[in-house]
Structures are given as structure tokens and as C-alpha cells.
Amino acid sequence: MADAHPMAKMLTYKYDLILLDEPTNYLDLEATIWLKGYLANYDGTFIIISHDKIFLNDVTNYTLVLDDARMTKVKGNYEEYEEAKAMRNVRWRNSIRWWKPSGNN
Numbered sequence: 001m002a003d004a005h006p007m008a009k010m011l012t013y014k015y016d017l018i019l020l021d022e023p024t025n026y027l028d029l030e031a032t033i034w035l036k037g038y039l040a041n042y043d044g045t046f047i048i049i050s051h052d053k054i055f056l057n058d059v060t061n062y063t064l065v066l067d068d069a070r071m072t073k074v075k076g077n078y079e080e081y082e083e084a085k086a087m088r089n090v091r092w093r094n095s096i097r098w099w100k101p102s103g104n105n
Contacts, residue, residue: 006032017044017045017047019046020050022052053079
């Protein structure tokens with residue numbers, strides 16, 4: 001394992017929780033594919049902070065998003081979060097359309 005990526009060496013131990021901050025930033029394609037497979041089969045909890053939406057969609061089944069000082073949780077991957085957000089925005093816009101201010105202006 002002398003040639004293995006340092007992350008691969010670290011992940012040979014069974015942890016209760018894995019925290020990964022931008023794990024794909026410095027990985028080549030082969031290492032990224034390995035990590036996806038590892039996490040897909042990981043029997044535990046991991047938290048990933050990442051801007052790599054494709055990676056997130058491939059390895060997550062529960063999503064917490066911090067956006068504009070709000071935390072949103074969705075059971076599903078990042079793409080499912082984006083779909084839920086779009087539906088919330090449509091409902092919000094529809095509620096605004098029907099709202100009429102009172103008064104004689």
C-alpha cells in the first residue's frame with residue numbers, strides 16, 4: 001500500500017464517523033472512482049463538504065445544505081434537494097401571486 005493515496009490508507013480503519021472536506025479536489029479520476037465505490041459501500045456515517053454535485057449525487061442519500069444562513073435537510077441526494085427547493089420556490093411564488101394587500105391605494 002506504499003503507492004496508495006494517503007486518504008485510502010486512512011480509510012482502511014473502521015471509523016464511526018468520517019468527515020470529508022472537498023475530498024475530490026486533489027484526486028485523479030481513478031482515485032475519485034475508488035472513493036465513490038468506497039463510500040457507496042461504507043456501512044457507517046460520513047459527512048461531506050463539497051461543491052462537486054456529481055460526486056454528492058453518487059454517494060449521498062441524505063443532504064444538509066447551508067444556504068443564506070439557513071439549514072435545509074432532505075432525505076435524498078443533492079439533485080433531490082435542488083428539486084425540493086424548486087418546488088418550494090414555485091409554491092412560494094404562487095402564494096405571493098394570490099396575496100393582495102388591503103387598503104385603498
